[in-house]
Amino acid sequence: MSVRLAVPRVLLSGIVGSTAYGLARPGSDVDRLGIYAVPTEQLHGLHPPIQSHVFTEPDRTIHEAAKWCRLALGGNPTVMELVWLPEDLYEVRTPLGDELISLRSSFLSAKRVRDAYLGYATQQFRRLETRGDGSFSADTRKRTAKHARHLKRLCHQGLELYTTGRLTIEVEDPQAYHDFGDQVAADSEAARPLLAEYEAAFDANRSVLPNQPDEAAVEAWLLRVRAHFYRPGTTS
Structure with missing residues (x-):
């Protein structure tokens, strides 16, 4: 519409x-x-x-x-x-x-894409860290799951853009993102390994992007x- x-x-x-x-x-x-x-x-x-x-x-x-x-x-x-x-x-x-x-x-430029996407994902993680052990209201759990989904998406899209120069907007497996959000809503620490995984992936992969836009x-x-x-x- x-x-x-x-x-x-x-x-x-x-x-x-x-x-x-x-x-x-x-x-x-x-x-x-x-x-x-x-x-x-x-x-x-x-x-x-x-x-x-x-x-x-x-x-x-x-x-x-x-x-x-x-x-x-x-x-x-x-x-x-x-x-x-x-x-x-x-x-x-x-x-x-x-x-x-x-x-x-x-x-696009390699450093700015890495810094922006990982930076935004890290911001999402910091929000999750402040939410405690999951013993909070249903509304807060809902927001936590949403932030977790965005963390996963930003990591995935950022790495794709960094390594291929292309950005796919629609995620491949939406249910995996929702499952991840529910997992993190129950335990915010569940997001830490994923963030670490993508930080390592950025380090391990060479970007196709130029140094400057x-x-x-x-x-x-x-x-x-x-x-x-x-x-x-x-x-x-």
Whole structure:
């Protein structure tokens, strides 16, 4: 189901999160992520334009083009998935959005991908560690299982991206992720071996990614966006 976004000049938008991963269950939220462009004239005024819009009911996050690029160049897993979605999960596609998809490999670099994906997975593990021995409320157990699923997914997707230069959004065996989440909800220490396993795998595998992303290609795209939305004498 397509949802009209209350932000103009959207370049690319799609369904992300658990629905895209194949991990959604009845009652799961449907998350959407997108990129928009501010009018170029607004970049020259006294006050910088808003860089992100976050909505709820339904859940949508829309980043301005430059901010999205900076996050993606840093290897941010959350924003990165937008340019690797299956075709049927895109709800808004424009020529500039398609250009961005074609440039997705330009954002990648070995160290940033490793640091970002393992870093996010480690953050998930730290959250799990603070949850104690599993003797907590049903709601907390549910959140713990969710964080554990994300830890496993981030590790798997990060290693795939690091070693192949490709990112598969939908997980291969959703039930294994749910089983892992339930296991960790009962005992948070169950997540530690998996994190250690993937840290060792990153160490043992050579990356196909370059040492630095291709910022020139990314900047050239961003300048095309600015030129496209340049309307002299207007501010909206």
